[in-house]
Amino acid sequence: QSSRFPQAAAQQVVHRLPCARMSPAPNARPAVMRPGAMFVVAMGCVALTAAAGEPHHGPRIRVTGWPRSIVQSLRTSSCNVADTYKQAELEQIQRANCDKVAAAIAEFGIGDVMGAAHALARRDARGLRNATVAGSLRLTADWVRRAWAAQYLCNKSAEAEDQYTATWLAVNAWSTGITKGAECCSFPHAPYCSAKETALSSWALGILLAALVVLFLGAAFASLCVRTSVPERKPLEDDGCAPPFGPIIVSLGGDAGGLYDELRHRWLTSHCLRALPEARAFAQAAAAVFSSLQVAFDFQPDSVRNQFEHLMSLWRSHCSTVADRSVQENIKVDEATLLAEALGDLHAELLEGFMLWRAEVYACKAMGLSKDDEGKQLPAVVRKQDRLKAFIPSSSLHQLAEAAVFLLVWGEAGNVRFMPEVLYLLTELVLSAEGTAPEHHYGSAATAGRDAAGAPYRSRLFLAKVLRPIYRVVFDAWYDRIDVDPQDGKNIKRLREGFDTYLPPDVCNYDDWNELFCQPKRLAAGLFMPDGTGFFQTPHGQRFAALTRLDWAGSLNPYEVKTHREVHSLWGVFASTHRIW
Numbered sequence: 001q002s003s004r005f006p007q008a009a010a011q012q013v014v015h016r017l018p019c020a021r022m023s024p025a026p027n028a029r030p031a032v033m034r035p036g037a038m039f040v041v042a043m044g045c046v047a048l049t050a051a052a053g054e055p056h057h058g059p060r061i062r063v064t065g066w067p068r069s070i071v072q073s074l075r076t077s078s079c080n081v082a083d084t085y086k087q088a089e090l091e092q093i094q095r096a097n098c099d100k101v102a103a104a105i106a107e108f109g110i111g112d113v114m115g116a117a118h119a120l121a122r123r124d125a126r127g128l129r130n131a132t133v134a135g136s137l138r139l140t141a142d143w144v145r146r147a148w149a150a151q152y153l154c155n156k157s158a159e160a161e162d163q164y165t166a167t168w169l170a171v172n173a174w175s176t177g178i179t180k181g182a183e184c185c186s187f188p189h190a191p192y193c194s195a196k197e198t199a200l201s202s203w204a205l206g207i208l209l210a211a212l213v214v215l216f217l218g219a220a221f222a223s224l225c226v227r228t229s230v231p232e233r234k235p236l237e238d239d240g241c242a243p244p245f246g247p248i249i250v251s252l253g254g255d256a257g258g259l260y261d262e263l264r265h266r267w268l269t270s271h272c273l274r275a276l277p278e279a280r281a282f283a284q285a286a287a288a289v290f291s292s293l294q295v296a297f298d299f300q301p302d303s304v305r306n307q308f309e310h311l312m313s314l315w316r317s318h319c320s321t322v323a324d325r326s327v328q329e330n331i332k333v334d335e336a337t338l339l340a341e342a343l344g345d346l347h348a349e350l351l352e353g354f355m356l357w358r359a360e361v362y363a364c365k366a367m368g369l370s371k372d373d374e375g376k377q378l379p380a381v382v383r384k385q386d387r388l389k390a391f392i393p394s395s396s397l398h399q400l401a402e403a404a405v406f407l408l409v410w411g412e413a414g415n416v417r418f419m420p421e422v423l424y425l426l427t428e429l430v431l432s433a434e435g436t437a438p439e440h441h442y443g444s445a446a447t448a449g450r451d452a453a454g455a456p457y458r459s460r461l462f463l464a465k466v467l468r469p470i471y472r473v474v475f476d477a478w479y480d481r482i483d484v485d486p487q488d489g490k491n492i493k494r495l496r497e498g499f500d501t502y503l504p505p506d507v508c509n510y511d512d513w514n515e516l517f518c519q520p521k522r523l524a525a526g527l528f529m530p531d532g533t534g535f536f537q538t539p540h541g542q543r544f545a546a547l548t549r550l551d552w553a554g555s556l557n558p559y560e561v562k563t564h565r566e567v568h569s570l571w572g573v574f575a576s577t578h579r580i581w
Helices: 035-052 068-075 087-108 113-125 141-159 163-178 200-225 248-252 256-270 279-297 301-328 335-350 352-363 394-418 420-431 438-442 461-478 510-518 520-526 540-549 571-576
Strands: 479-484 491-495
Touching (some): 068 141, 068 163, 087 163, 141 163, 256 301, 352 420, 394 461, 420 540, 438 461, 438 540, 461 479, 461 510, 461 540, 510 520
């Protein structure tokens, strides 16, 4: 809009606002601005003010007779001085900027700036625009123009009527004259100067953030407004293979067949492993192992489903690991054997502790085991399903069964997980069990569904008859009773008197009980039946069935199990830092 004013009016006044138009002279024709243009200019003012970071407070200056180039540079200047500074601070800013201008001109090596500028003008008039001036220093014309504009503004600063105008001119002498708006030194204290140009890295970061915002808004719009069609699940095609249970499903009874179909369907329809070769065979084998173990040992069905998902998640991760290892070794990934190799890695990692513990147990003669039989047994309910061996290799079947048994025992264990060697013993006994039905393992309780007092079991038999007696020993050692919260009806465990702060020195904790199961010789002598007979005198295949008759309270007696006293005193601080002393 300022282009509509006469040349004389453009050289009259410099306004305070950064984007305000020039004030016209009295004889100038007023400019007409339409409402739409006024809105655009107003928004531009707001944007420029926000971009500058602080409002402009430029002084009113009479610029009659000033060079046009300097007037234009001041019009577009974004370097301003706060009007809150004191007189001394304004003088300090003025002096600092003009000193910087003088030092820069001295570095340019220009003795007479005005003379050099006039010489440059004469050369430009003769068409020598690319020639250099200032004698032997061979300075470019641009640096001469900068020095001339800066010195001109510093001279005007010295002639200004008020200190604020003088400071503002001095600041712009350095900013618009020397640095061309790149730096503004308008602070009386550190950091004194601020950069006005936006760095390339800032632009790159801004573009990246803008792209992320656009992507986020697009994703939000797509999720809220764009409807995606979900294909209906098709029922499994009949591949001509009957479930691998065969006649076993009839003898087991229960809902083994329904659980088998559910687990197999989950693998083949909703899991990414279904896309691999041999996925159907491994899906049938895994579903058969989990469902048959659930029926034979009466694991909780929901826990079986959770651990089946757990196994598939671990299996998928190890498939990725095996494939990445092949790529790193420049070996072509063989998808036909990927599931079997991943199962081997999963078995080795998941059961590393169990395998080490079992090696020590089989090496101990007191356990009544043969070293040659280590790792060769399978639960009878799995071993008797001959059709399983037709689906996957025998080695993979052993690995699958051992991983499934460990996960099922771990899933039921609850607080007994704090004693990992106890879980190893239970896993070993399940793997070697000879029974194929709950009544083979739990006796009459499997058919009656009631305890000795006649009360029905609220939990499945593995939890009620195997794990709960072990935890009852822990509970009786620590707790006095269980109360019911009147507000929410939840159980509240009440510790014994004096146990609130810490356990007494001779009371067992999880580590003490677990230590018994870490040492095969102590374990062989420590577990016994109610009549005093050693638990490990029972044949290995019948030991799981004998668990329900084991005297856990006597076997885990704290005075027999605990090997040391835990005294709580300030001496513990010394014992923890004894190497310092």
